[in-house]
Amino acid sequence: MNGKFYTPDGFNDTLPEICAFKKETENKLRQLFLHHGYREIETPGFEYLDVYSKPGFVAEEQLYKMTDMKGRLLAARYDGTVPAARYAAGIKDFDPALLPLRLCYIENMYRFGGAGGGKQNEFTQAGVELMGASGSNADAEVIALSITTALEAGIEELQVSIGQVKLFDGIAKQLGLDEATCSKIKEAINAKDSVTIEKTADSLGLTKENKELLLMIPDATGTYDIIESFEKKVTDETALEALKNLREILDVLDEYDYLKYVSVDAGLLGSVDYYTGMIFKGYTYEVGFPIISGGRYDGSVGVFGREMECVGFSLSITLSITALMRQGLELEAPSVDVIIGYAEGCRSAAVKLAQQLREDGENVILDVSGKNAEELDEYADRAGICAAMYVEEEA
Amino acid sequence: MLTIALSKGRLAEQAIELLENAGYDCTAAKDKSRKLILEDEKVGLRFIMAKPSDVPTYVEYGAADLGVVGKDTLLEEGRQLYEVADLGFGRCRMCVAGPVELMNGKLDLIPNKRIASKYPNITRAYFEGVKKESVEIIKLHGSIELAPLIGLADCIVDIVESGRTLKENGLDVIETVADISARVVVNRVSMKMKADEIRPMIDRIKEQVAKL
Numbered sequence: 001m002n003g004k005f006y007t008p009d010g011f012n013d014t015l016p017e018i019c020a021f022k023k024e025t026e027n028k029l030r031q032l033f034l035h036h037g038y039r040e041i042e043t044p045g046f047e048y049l050d051v052y053s054k055p056g057f058v059a060e061e062q063l064y065k066m067t068d069m070k071g072r073l074l075a076a077r078y079d080g081t082v083p084a085a086r087y088a089a090g091i092k093d094f095d096p097a098l099l100p101l102r103l104c105y106i107e108n109m110y111r112f113g114g115a116g117g118g119k120q121n122e123f124t125q126a127g128v129e130l131m132g133a134s135g136s137n138a139d140a141e142v143i144a145l146s147i148t149t150a151l152e153a154g155i156e157e158l159q160v161s162i163g164q165v166k167l168f169d170g171i172a173k174q175l176g177l178d179e180a181t182c183s184k185i186k187e188a189i190n191a192k193d194s195v196t197i198e199k200t201a202d203s204l205g206l207t208k209e210n211k212e213l214l215l216m217i218p219d220a221t222g223t224y225d226i227i228e229s230f231e232k233k234v235t236d237e238t239a240l241e242a243l244k245n246l247r248e249i250l251d252v253l254d255e256y257d258y259l260k261y262v263s264v265d266a267g268l269l270g271s272v273d274y275y276t277g278m279i280f281k282g283y284t285y286e287v288g289f290p291i292i293s294g295g296r297y298d299g300s301v302g303v304f305g306r307e308m309e310c311v312g313f314s315l316s317i318t319l320s321i322t323a324l325m326r327q328g329l330e331l332e333a334p335s336v337d338v339i340i341g342y343a344e345g346c347r348s349a350a351v352k353l354a355q356q357l358r359e360d361g362e363n364v365i366l367d368v369s370g371k372n373a374e375e376l377d378e379y380a381d382r383a384g385i386c387a388a389m390y391v392e393e394e395a
Numbered sequence: 396m397l398t399i400a401l402s403k404g405r406l407a408e409q410a411i412e413l414l415e416n417a418g419y420d421c422t423a424a425k426d427k428s429r430k431l432i433l434e435d436e437k438v439g440l441r442f443i444m445a446k447p448s449d450v451p452t453y454v455e456y457g458a459a460d461l462g463v464v465g466k467d468t469l470l471e472e473g474r475q476l477y478e479v480a481d482l483g484f485g486r487c488r489m490c491v492a493g494p495v496e497l498m499n500g501k502l503d504l505i506p507n508k509r510i511a512s513k514y515p516n517i518t519r520a521y522f523e524g525v526k527k528e529s530v531e532i533i534k535l536h537g538s539i540e541l542a543p544l545i546g547l548a549d550c551i552v553d554i555v556e557s558g559r560t561l562k563e564n565g566l567d568v569i570e571t572v573a574d575i576s577a578r579v580v581v582n583r584v585s586m587k588m589k590a591d592e593i594r595p596m597i598d599r600i601k602e603q604v605a606k607l
Contacts, residue, residue, distance in 0.1 A: 119456070159587045192477040192586070221590070263587075283584045288457020290584065 010112075010121025016333040018321060022124070025153050025317055026106050029126045032152050036145055038104035038128050043083035049073035051086050055303040057274050058082070064110045064121075076110035080127045080314055081300060088131050089304030099132030099308070106317075119289075120318060126153075127294075127314030131301060134309040136245050139278045139296060140252030146282060146292050146313040147258050153320045154329070155284050158261050160292065161221070162280045163268025164246050167230065168217060170239025175210050185214065189267050192218045209233070220266040223250060227264060245278060270295065280313070286326035291319045334363065335384065341367040341376040342391040350391040396439050397585075397592050400459035402447035402468070406577055409484045410463040411442075417599040439592070451476060451580065460585035460593065466575045467554055471514045477581040479597050483604055485577035489517060491570040492561050493543050493550030502569050505549055511535050511542030512552040521552065521572045540564050 007013065014022060030040060049065060052058045052075045064076035077083060084103050106126045113119070128145060130138050143162065150158050168189065172182045181200060188196035194215055201211040213233050220226045227243050227250075234240055246264055253259055270279050275295045282292025294313025301308040325331065338357055342350035354366045371379060373390040380388035401407035401424070411421045423435035424442040434441040445453055450464040451474040465485055469478065491510075493502060502508070503526075511533045512518045522530045533548055540560055542548040551566075554575060561567055579600060586593060 157588070161587060192479050192581070194479070195481045283587045285588055286457075288455060288582050288584050 008121075010119070012120065012122075017331040018325075020334045021331050022317060022321060025321070026124070026126065028152050029149055029315075029317075030104075030106060032149060033104040033126075033128060033145075036102070036128075036141075038102040040104050040106070041084065041087060042107070043077065043080075043087060043105070045077055046074040047077065047083060047086070049075045051075070051304075052078055052082055055082070055300070057297075057300070062112045064112065077107060078111055079109055080105040080107060080125055081129060081297070081310075081312055084129045084312075085131075085300040085310065086304050088129075088308060088310075089301050089306040094306070096132075100138065101131040101308075102128065103131065104128040123316055123318035125314040125316055127312060129310055129312035131310045132308045133311070134298070136248030137252060138309075138311050139245065140249045142294060142311045142313055143249065143262070143278075143280055144253060144256045144258055146280070146294055146315065147253075147256075147261050149313075149315050150282055150284075150292060150320070153315065153317065154324050155291065155320055157285050157327070158282060159284070160262045160280055160282045161265035161268050162246065162249065162262055162278060163265050163270075164242040164278050165269055165275045166242035166245075166277060167234075167239050167266060168269055170236035170242060171213060171217070171234060173238060174234065174236035175206065175214070177204070186269055189218045190269055192267060194218055216266070218267040221263050223259065223262070223264055226266060230266065242277075249278060274300070277311075282315070284320075284323045284327075287319055287323045289319060291316050291323060335386070336365050337362040337385070338387045338389060339365045339367060339376060339380050339383075339385045340389045340391065341371045341373065343372075346391045346394050349394050353389070353391060396436070396441060397461065397589065397596070398441045398443060398459045400443050400445050400450045400453040400462035400464075402450050402462075402464050403444045404447070406447065406463060406465065406485050407444065410482070410577070413482060413484075413600065413603050417596075417603045419596070419599075448472065454580050454582050457582045457584055459582070460589055461579060461581045461596075463577055463579055466573065466578050467514065467517070469578060469580065470517050470520075470573060473516060475583065477583060477586055478578050479581050480579040480600055480604065482577040482579065482600070483607055485575070487554045487556045487575045488568070489514070489552065489572040489575055490555045490568045491521075491550055491552050491572060492540075492555065492566050492568050494565060495567050497550060498567060498569055502550060507531060508549040509533055509547070510550055510552055511539055511548035513537070513539060514552055517572065518552040540566055 052063055053060050058078055063078055066074050068074055084105065088101055104127065108122055108124050110122055112121060126149065128142065130142055147158065147160060168186065181204065185197055185200055197214055201214050227247050231243055250259065253262055268279055268281065274297050276298040277296035279295035281290040283290055292313055292315050296311040298309045300310050340350050340354050350366060354364045357364045367376060376388045376390055401410055411424045415421050419440065420438045423433045426433050431444050432441065443453065443459055447464060447468050450462040451469060451472040453459040454462040454476055455474040467489055507529065509531045510518055513535060515532045515534045518532050522528055535542060539551045539553045542551055543566065544564060550569065552572065555561065555568055558568060581593060
């Protein structure tokens with residue numbers, strides 16, 4: 001039997017030393033979300049496939065699919081946002097006066113070829129959704145909380161890039177680009193592929209000025225300076241609104257003293273037409289994928305039948321721990337403080353002693369294999385247990 | 396320290412020459428030994444010599460910060476990367492080629508064609524996405540020209556430089572799928588976390604390309 005069974009592709013055991021650290025991190029983040037007024041929900045491990053496939057937010061081939069007993073198609077939990085949106089749209093005693101709604105989750109997600117966990121098909125995300133609030137203050141709250149979350153998880157080297165999808169939409173309108181050209185340029189911007197952008201601009205016969213404006217997008221990163229340089233060239237209302245939004249977000253983040261972690265990246269557009277406003281990603285050293293992903297997706301609740309703005313983020317706990325370990329963090333399995341053995345007829349006293357010590361907060365093992373005092377010492381040495389106690393007298 | 400993944404062979408040599416001209420000391424990379432990792436701590440560069448089709452993978456995972464690789468490989472692998480510069484060398488075309496009898500629209504008349512290629516993803520994307528037809532793709536690893544000659548496939552999708560191999564075997568280019576050249580790709584996280592090193596490098600590379 002030994003070695004005959006494997007875990008499926010993309011799935012791993014979480015070993016004791018990592019597991020202890022991971023659970024501790026999850027608890028810290030749970031407390032953090034609670035301190036910000038977010039309430040945790042657990043959504044089912046499986047949704048009806050329609051919940052994910054109808055809104056078109058998710059590529060269907062990335063979903064783990066199965067059927068229920070009636071043959072209806074189910075999909076394993078792919079993310080936290082879509083189930084939260086489905087839940088929010090269906091709340092029975094919904095009171096609009098109580099908006100915005102603050103929800104959070106810490107759950108395992110399942111994706112084929114998912115980048116969320118660094119190519120793991122199962123990974124743990126912690127995230128929040130702020131629903132029923134529009135505007136820069138809500139946007140900034142979520143970005144600030146994502147930074148606090150990463151710091152709380154132990155990530156010190158953090159870079160967060162913030163983009164605004166409406167900035168590109170506005171510029172496209174200003175330049176009079178049609179839909180097909182838009183999606184082609186969007187794709188190129190996402191790949192920072194200035195060659196394609198330039199070629200496309202030339203084929204459209206854009207003026208030199210307009211071409212420059214398009215070419216500014218993929219490379220523009222900075223803070224207020226970037227916003228200013230776009231403000232000089234942009235005339236479209238939508239684009240100007242987007243710039244104002246970014247400026248206000250930076251103002252709030254400055255109040256949190258978080259400006260050092262963020263930069264504006266005009267080329268961050270997101271690969272799907274899911275985001276409706278600002279969008280952000282968080283990065284650290286030693287992992288090739290973003291650890292934080294977030295943004296505003298105002299249509300996400302509406303598709304389930306209740307119009308509500310929505311902004312949120314998720315942090316991959318799995319990826320964060322991988323990063324921390326590669327950055328040099330050494331993890332240890334939880335220690336055992338005491339092992340208690342006992343002579344024949346002394347079990348009752350040993351049990352009482354163990355209970356007492358556990359109440360005092362010690363990690364205590366009660367020997368079950370009848371070791372004598374000497375064997376107990378040897379075992380404790382070998383297993384790295386700090387102390388061995390041998391009970392020889394009935395209390 | 397920047398880690399650069401190079402496609403073993405001619406492309407690597409040209410990339411190294413370009414980097415040298417851009418002012419980077421690449422002595423380490425010119426080591427003619429069979430070492431796969433060539434590092435120069437003083438210059439802050441580490442080169443890894445990889446199989447071309449693996450370069451996008453190294454860069455996507457962040458094992459390398461940037462890489463030099465042909466557009467053909469990028470199209471085939473479809474990885475999430477930043478594609479920041481066209482180096483201009485390694486130029487060729489990705490083509491549909493076949494017996495000369497199939498030119499001038501004759502190829503389109505064959506239903507359920509069988510197409511041999513080293514590039515199944517590019518082939519599928521082109522025929523399903525652009526030409527809107529279902530095809531049977533036969534994956535081969537080399538000497539693709541053989542397939543239509545021996546009756547394994549109706550036509551092929553492959554890179555064409557001069558077209559001489561095709562001509563000598565009674566084949567010709569029927570359609571062009573894409574123009575190919577060497578590209579610089581960058582990992583999405585490195586672009587942010589190592590911007591101070593990577594951005595100047597891209598700028599200097601682009602300056603060199605503009606001179607060519």
